[in-house]
Structures are given as C-alpha cells and as structure tokens.
Amino acid sequence: MEIDIFTLFPQAFDWFERQRHVANVLAAGHRLRYVNYRDHTPLAAGQVDDTPYGGGAGMLLRVDVVEAALRARYNADPVALRERRRMIALTPSGRVLDDALVDELAAEPALTLLSGRYEGFDQRVLDHFVTDQLSIGRYVLAGGELPAMVVCDAVLRKQAGALGHGDSALEESFSAALDRGPEYPHYTRPADYRGWRVPGVLLSGHHARIREWRLEQSQARARAHPDAS
Numbered sequence: 001m002e003i004d005i006f007t008l009f010p011q012a013f014d015w016f017e018r019q020r021h022v023a024n025v026l027a028a029g030h031r032l033r034y035v036n037y038r039d040h041t042p043l044a045a046g047q048v049d050d051t052p053y054g055g056g057a058g059m060l061l062r063v064d065v066v067e068a069a070l071r072a073r074y075n076a077d078p079v080a081l082r083e084r085r086r087m088i089a090l091t092p093s094g095r096v097l098d099d100a101l102v103d104e105l106a107a108e109p110a111l112t113l114l115s116g117r118y119e120g121f122d123q124r125v126l127d128h129f130v131t132d133q134l135s136i137g138r139y140v141l142a143g144g145e146l147p148a149m150v151v152c153d154a155v156l157r158k159q160a161g162a163l164g165h166g167d168s169a170l171e172e173s174f175s176a177a178l179d180r181g182p183e184y185p186h187y188t189r190p191a192d193y194r195g196w197r198v199p200g201v202l203l204s205g206h207h208a209r210i211r212e213w214r215l216e217q218s219q220a221r222a223r224a225h226p227d228a229s
Contacts, residue, residue, distance in 0.1 A: 003111045003155070003156075004073060005113045005115060005152075006070070008038060016153075022156055025159045025161060028159070032152065036069075037061065037065055043062075061118065066078075070112075078129040082130070085131075086108050086112065087131045088112060088151075089126055089130040089132070090134055090136075091116065092141075093133065094133030095135065106159065114144070115145050116144045117143040135147070178218045185217055187199070
C-alpha cells in the first residue's frame with residue numbers, strides 16, 4: 001500500500017522507518033512518502049499558519065497552504081481527491097482508532113494522512129478536503145506526527161511480511177478472532193517461578209482446551225475492563 005503523510009516535520013519519521021516491521025514492509029514494496037506543507041506554501045517566507053478569526057490563542061494551518069501541498073502532490077483539486085482516495089485528518093475529536101478501523105484502513109490501496117500543528121486546521125480543510133477525521137485518543141498533542149506514526153504502525157503491521165510469523169497479527173487484543181476483546185494472558189519459561197505456576201492447561205498440549213481457555217480468559221478480561229473492549 002501507499003501512505004502519504006503531510007507534515008511540517010518529515011524528519012520526525014526517520015526513526016519510525018528504521019523499526020523492523022516497518023522496514024520489512026517497505027522492503028516488500030509498500031511505500032511511505034512525506035510532503036512538507038512549507039515546501040509548497042503560496043505565502044512569503046515559508047508561512048503556513050495564521051491567527052484565527054474571532055480571536056483566541058494559537059495559530060491555525062491555513063486552508064490555502066494545505067490545498068497547495070495537496071495539489072503539488074496529486075496534481076488535482078483536493079475536493080475531487082476524496083472520490084478516489086482515503087483522505088484522513090488527524091484530529092483529537094475524530095473517530096477514535098480501534099482494531100476494526102485499522103482493519104478497514106489496512107485494506108485500502110492508498111491513504112493520505114494530514115498532520116496538524118498549532119491549534120489545528122482551518123475548518124474548511126476538514127469540511128472539504130478529507131474523508132475522515134481520526135483520533136488516537138481523547139487528549140491533545142503538539143502535532144499530528146505521533147498520531148500519524150501510530151496509524152502507520154497499526155496499519156503496516158497488518159500487511160503480509162511485516163511480522164516474523166504470518167499469524168502474529170491475527171489473534172491479538174481487539175481483533176475479530178477474539179470478538180474484539182482484549183488478548184488472553186501469555187506465559188513462557190520457567191513454568192514455576194517463585195511458586196507462580198503457569199496454568200496447567202497451557203502445559204497439556206491439548207490445543208482445543210488451550211483455545212477454549214484463551215477465549216475464556218479474553219472474555220473475563222473484557223468483563224473486568226469493559227472500557228477496553
């Protein structure tokens with residue numbers, strides 16, 4: 001798949017691309033590309049933001065700056081882009097990212113992520129240029145770069161070849177395989193440590209019973225923490 005990230009800080013993603021699962025999918029032909037708003041601004045001295053009408057603290061990314069960057073990348077009217085490409089603005093008030101949405105995005109051939117800064121975007125960007133507003137949680141960060149990495153990490157690890165084992169991403173917390181519940185407990189050697197023993201069923205070699213136990217544990221965790229399921 002192809003993911004384009006619009007940002008004022010493309011260098012922030014250097015570390016991200018060096019993570020093993022990300023490097024794996026990039027080597028397999030998936031692509032991450034970065035567009036710096038400042039490189040395409042129609043304003044003097046690299047300006048990208050302005051004060052909000054009506055007053056108030058903070059600055060906003062201008063609609064004309066965002067449009068110029070989108071036109072430079074796609075050679076098309078950003079309004080029309082929504083008909084053929086998933087255009088996502090990263091905002092604190094957007095739809096909260098969960099595994100079901102990650103599955104949905106991972107099936108797309110291409111995504112565009114718009115990273116905000118300052119007080120966010122001029123509302124006209126959200127009204128006319130994007131198909132989705134997406135949040136990684138109900139809190140505010142300094143910008144959209146970390147949320148963009150979270151989205152890319154979650155989406156790219158669903159791609160074939162990202163992880164060491166092909167089944168690693170199938171049965172995880174909040175996956176369809178666990179009915180969107182949290183993952184069950186895991187244990188490894190030693191089987192007995194300070195009197196804390198691994199549940200006997202996991203040592204039994206009986207795969208059907210192990211599967212049943214794991215589902216029961218997942219469901220118990222969901223009941224204990226309903227806000228996490």
